[in-house]
Amino acid sequence: MTKSPASTSWRTLNDIASRPWPGTTREYDLFKELVVGLVVVGLLVLGLSAVFSSPDEPTVTLKSWAMADPADFVATATTELGGTSGTAGYGPPYNSTPDATQKLGPIDLQSLSGVRLPIDTANDFIIGPLQTLPNPPAAIDEWTKASDAQHAAWTTAYGDALSKAPDNDPAKVPPGDYGPVPALTGALLAMAQQGTLDPVLGAKGSFYNTDYKASILFLGDGSYFPGLADAQHLTGDQWGVMNETGNYPGQSWLWLFSALYQVEPFKSSPDADVLVVFSMVILTLLLTLVPFIPGLRSLPRRIPVHRLIWRDYYKHR
Structure with a gap:
């Protein structure tokens, strides 16, 4: 009676798993990992949030x-x-x-x-x-x-x-x-x-x-x-548009909206809101259409900033 290939393969894997490990070993302290993961990281998060988080201002009524x-x-x-x-x-x-x-x-x-x-x-x-x-x-x-x-x-x-x-x-x-x-x-x-x-x-x-x-x-x-x-530094000539209070910008993706209000012709225009929104629509369309615009879509290859960021990877290629 012949053994099936599947049975032979299973026995081979089982034999390998049962062999003693010939490489180096080191002790692993699960309790220490638990302490570091919960206590140390928790204290670090609380400390950083106390220093850098937004103030808890009462509701204005x-x-x-x-x-x-x-x-x-x-x-x-x-x-x-x-x-x-x-x-x-x-x-x-x-x-x-x-x-x-x-x-x-x-x-x-x-x-x-x-x-x-x-x-x-x-x-x-x-x-x-x-x-x-x-x-x-x-x-x-x-x-x-x-x-x-x-x-x-x-x-x-x-x-x-x-x-x-x-x-x-x-x-x-x-x-x-x-x-x-x-x-x-x-x-x-x-x-x-x-x-x-x-x-x-x-x-x-x-x-x-x-x-x-x-x-x-x-x-x-x-x-x-x-x-x-x-x-709280939230007016138009400071940060302009923010969702958080305090000295730190709440929504960083809104920085461009705010920046446009600080430059001409938006700064002194009575139609500043409309002009800023229209400009952001144009910039968003340009960003969306980058893969389809000749020359613009080739900039990442011509300006290889990514090779600096991933230099370890490209060093071994």
């Missing part, structure tokens, strides 16, 4: 803003009432403010989608939230019955008086023809300091909500929130 800088809160609320804030004059998709859009040459890209997210800063940021109070202030009726021209006159007068008051303190504003503006902004300040404005303006009364557009825009119109960004 309307309440924290109203408590930390009530004067700026009231001044910003006044501009929202008067329609002179950044959001009120932004243009599409929030409103149809004339000449507020950014263009790419003759193409008005910002207006292509139209006003899809309409925002009336006076009603959405001030009057609407105040109407949710159990006892809305009587000043709401006076405001709603007045004309737009009267609104502008009241808010302009109160805004000027605020800027001239000591420390911009609303309590130190001299008497004047401000209409219901001091009462409305004061009631909104109290609402924010009590913490009831955040769920109304931020979450819009819904328990599950991811649309915090209104509260973020309101925060951005003041000087408190941009001041926090400046302190």
Whole structure:
């Protein structure tokens, strides 16, 4: 009876495996590896994260803003009432403010989608939230019955008086023809300091909500929130676009976006956002099409940087 090739092959392998190892040996400490892998590496990670990680800054809310800088809160609320804030004059998709859009040459890209997210800063940021109070202030009726021209006159007068008051303190504003503006902004300040404005303006009364557009825009119109960004080196003339706080760039792939904002013609252009995005689209297309562009696709062979990086490999070829 002959043995099958498979049986012979198995016996041969089994014989080899059963032979004593003729080479050198050394002791292996599994416990030491476990200690190094878990304890030493863990302590190293914790130490490096303590030195180089981003700071754990508390969440910025309307309440924290109203408590930390009530004067700026009231001044910003006044501009929202008067329609002179950044959001009120932004243009599409929030409103149809004339000449507020950014263009790419003759193409008005910002207006292509139209006003899809309409925002009336006076009603959405001030009057609407105040109407949710159990006892809305009587000043709401006076405001709603007045004309737009009267609104502008009241808010302009109160805004000027605020800027001239000591420390911009609303309590130190001299008497004047401000209409219901001091009462409305004061009631909104109290609402924010009590913490009831955040769920109304931020979450819009819904328990599950991811649309915090209104509260973020309101925060951005003041000087408190941009001041926090400046302190963390997050403004446009520092890093420009970052997803983390602190002195270190959070998303390194965004560095090129930020860099373009620091050079001409982007730096001084009123259409900087559109120009930067368009430039990044062109650069991305060039990078994508590198394998198909003659001359450009041959650069790696003509400039053999890879041979320096993998010099050990090419040394033995």
